[in-house]
Amino acid sequence: xxxxxxxxxxxxIDDLATGRSLGADALVRLRRNPVAIVGAVIIxxxxxxxxxxxxxxxxxxxxxxxxxxxGLRPDVIPGAQPGFPLGSDQNGRDFFSRMILASxxxxxxxxxxxxIGLIFGVLIGVLAGAFGGxxxxxxxxxxxxxxxxxxxxxxxxxxxxxxRPSQTTVIIAVAIVGVPIFARLLRGSMLAQRDSDHVTxxxxxxxxxxxxxxxxxVPNAIGPVIVQATLTLATAILDAAALSFLGLGDGDPARxxxxxxxxxxxxxxxxxxxxxxxPAIAIILVALGFTLLGEALREALDPKGRR
Amino acid sequence: MxxxxxxxxxxVVPTLFVLSVLLFAWLRLLPGGPAAALLGDKATPExxxxxxxxxxxxxxxxxxxxxxxxxxxTGDFGxxxxxxxxxxxxxxxxxxxxxxxxxxxxxxxVVLGIPLGYVxxxxxxxxxxxxxxxxxLVGVAVPVFFLGFLLKQxxxxxxxxxxxxxxxxxxxxxxKVTGLAVLDGLLTREFDxxxxxxxxxxxxxxxxxxxxxxxxxxxxxxxxxDVLGSDFxxxxxxxxxxxxxxxxxxxxxxxxxxxxxxxGLQTGLxxxxxxxxxxxxxxxxxxxxxxxxxxxxxxxxxQAIVLLGAAVYVLVNLLVDLSxxxxxxxxxxx
Numbered sequence: 001x002x003x004x005x006x007x008x009x010x011x012x013i014d015d016l017a018t019g020r021s022l023g024a025d026a027l028v029r030l031r032r033n034p035v036a037i038v039g040a041v042i043i044x045x046x047x048x049x050x051x052x053x054x055x056x057x058x059x060x061x062x063x064x065x066x067x068x069x070x071g072l073r074p075d076v077i078p079g080a081q082p083g084f085p086l087g088s089d090q091n092g093r094d095f096f097s098r099m100i101l102a103s104x105x106x107x108x109x110x111x112x113x114x115x116i117g118l119i120f121g122v123l124i125g126v127l128a129g130a131f132g133g134x135x136x137x138x139x140x141x142x143x144x145x146x147x148x149x150x151x152x153x154x155x156x157x158x159x160x161x162x163x164r165p166s167q168t169t170v171i172i173a174v175a176i177v178g179v180p181i182f183a184r185l186l187r188g189s190m191l192a193q194r195d196s197d198h199v200t201x202x203x204x205x206x207x208x209x210x211x212x213x214x215x216x217x218v219p220n221a222i223g224p225v226i227v228q229a230t231l232t233l234a235t236a237i238l239d240a241a242a243l244s245f246l247g248l249g250d251g252d253p254a255r256x257x258x259x260x261x262x263x264x265x266x267x268x269x270x271x272x273x274x275x276x277x278x279p280a281i282a283i284i285l286v287a288l289g290f291t292l293l294g295e296a297l298r299e300a301l302d303p304k305g306r307r
Numbered sequence: 308m309x310x311x312x313x314x315x316x317x318x319v320v321p322t323l324f325v326l327s328v329l330l331f332a333w334l335r336l337l338p339g340g341p342a343a344a345l346l347g348d349k350a351t352p353e354x355x356x357x358x359x360x361x362x363x364x365x366x367x368x369x370x371x372x373x374x375x376x377x378x379x380x381t382g383d384f385g386x387x388x389x390x391x392x393x394x395x396x397x398x399x400x401x402x403x404x405x406x407x408x409x410x411x412x413x414x415x416x417v418v419l420g421i422p423l424g425y426v427x428x429x430x431x432x433x434x435x436x437x438x439x440x441x442x443x444l445v446g447v448a449v450p451v452f453f454l455g456f457l458l459k460q461x462x463x464x465x466x467x468x469x470x471x472x473x474x475x476x477x478x479x480x481x482x483k484v485t486g487l488a489v490l491d492g493l494l495t496r497e498f499d500x501x502x503x504x505x506x507x508x509x510x511x512x513x514x515x516x517x518x519x520x521x522x523x524x525x526x527x528x529x530x531x532x533d534v535l536g537s538d539f540x541x542x543x544x545x546x547x548x549x550x551x552x553x554x555x556x557x558x559x560x561x562x563x564x565x566x567x568x569x570x571g572l573q574t575g576l577x578x579x580x581x582x583x584x585x586x587x588x589x590x591x592x593x594x595x596x597x598x599x600x601x602x603x604x605x606x607x608x609x610q611a612i613v614l615l616g617a618a619v620y621v622l623v624n625l626l627v628d629l630s631x632x633x634x635x636x637x638x639x640x641x
Binding site for chain 2: 007141142144145149150151152153154156157160161234238241242245246247248259262263266269270273276280283284285286288292294295
């Protein structure tokens with residue numbers, strides 16, 4: 001029997017011998033990192049709940065029940081009762097079903113805002129990093145300006161342009177906040193690639209510029225951007241909640257989304273604090289999950305950590 | 308040094324210029340144009356045309372921009388749609404409240420964050436370190452406004468230790484000097500007023516400080532760890548310097564450089580967080596102006612505060628850069 005230590009040691013030597021890529025190597029290290037596992041478990045649960053939400057939730061999120069509405073008083077919101085495990089919300093709807101179904105909407109806001117920000121950020125970053133010169137100066141000046149506005153103020157000024165705030169305006173506002181961050185990160189790490197040996201070699205071999213940028217520079221430069229995107233998933237959900245709190249969220253009362261529910265529950269904090277607590281805890285857990293995952297990814301992708 | 312300062316100052320100019328263009332264009336992005344948005348439900352084609360003429364919106368765009376730029380530079384941001392007062396005087400009245408809150412929060416974050424990060428790094432891997440790291444991760448995941456409500460509910464409503472909202476008790480008749488309530492009380496020797504203001508400040512400052520505190524703690528920890536592993540610390544230790552000397556003169560001094568940059572970046576977070584915190588605690592500063600401005604769609608007010616916020620943010624970071632150059636001569640050479 002070999003000891004665990006020897007086993008681990010051997011795997012490591014095997015890794016080196018097989019010459020695994022940084023990506024595969026990172027994956028291995030990610031699996032050994034408890035932080036990554038905790039983050040991944042939280043996020044996996046969150047995604048599972050949102051996939052199976054309609055089957056888990058016993059009721060419709062927007063439906064009000066007479067038996068719950070009967071119990072509603074200015075100072076009373078009914079708690080748990082048969083068929084309604086978490087009781088009623090401020091409008092006589094099943095709070096449990098709303099909590100479950102809200103996972104979908106919250107995931108939707110976070111993912112869409114991040115992906116849209118990512119697409120535009122990467123586009124700007126690639127253009128700036130690939131062309132350099134005045135294109136670079138111009139694009140970076142633009143990102144400087146976006147970065148000079150404190151992020152929540154930027155989101156507010158975009159969301160406030162809409163005459164009628166909706167989920168779409170929240171997503172757009174939060175997405176734009178991420179664009180300059182992604183752009184700068186990608187540009188920075190592409191610039192570091194430009195003078196590297198493998199790019200020089202590709203150029204000398206006569207590889208087309210387009211191929212150098214897309215096949216040699218971008219794949220090697222995208223790491224920090226992916227880390228940032230994971231972290232942005234957390235801040236996007238928090239920013240969306242903040243916008244809802246400021247009255248720039250979706251005005252549709254039927255919509256069940258954790259940030260919106262938390263914001264709307266503030267008026268009933270004296271009557272039924274649970275209406276704020278549950279969405280808040282859900283948001284904190286999800287944000288924590290994405291943050292842990294992002295931090296672990298950052299560590300795993302850091303070439304300094306390779307042995 | 309002077310050349311460095313001038314160069315950094317010149318770099319700010321284009322940023323502020325493009326910012327002014329963006330904010331100028333911003334109002335023109337409104338559906339139906341600014342006039343329709345300003346008039347709201349009362350909009351008729353005649354009224355819109357009339358307001359457009361009054362606002363100078365019938366002029367060519369470049370001329371409009373030059374006018375806007377000229378007015379902004381002289382501090383004329385138009386009148387608030389809510390109060391009818393000039394926006395600049397509204398901001399003037401609200402600024403001390405936000406300044407007091409932000410300074411208190413930043414102080415709290417720095418005074419607690421740097422020692423906490425340092426201690427966590429020194430005892431790396433021990434329970435204290437693990438707790439700190441978990442704390443910083445949870446700290447940034449809590450919605451600021453929810454934390455504010457929690458503090459308010461527990462320590463003000465349930466326990467009654469602190470007042471739930473506002474900056475001063477109605478019963479206190481304080482003399483205004485600077486507008487910073489705590490400082491005013493000290494200056495005028497009205498110590499009860501100072502104490503009253505301080506008690507009001509505690510909960511909002513804690514709520515606002517949480518995220519900067521978490522960030523500063525983490526950066527300090529990472530930075531100290533980095534320096535602890537460096538060659539010059541090993542050298543200092545092996546040549547027999549007293550551990551205290553190595554810690555204060557070698558480790559802390561070098562570790563604080565990245566921290567100072569982070570502190571500058573926190574001012575942006577503070578401005579955003581102030582909007583949420585001030586709304587929870589009915590603070591009556593810039594954040595309250597913004598929050599009210601949002602619900603009533605007071606565009607001139609929002610435009611002015613965003614411009615001001617960005618200018619302050621850029622300026623603070625410029626100052627941090629300059630101080631950085633002052634501490635570390637290597638920066639100047641670049």
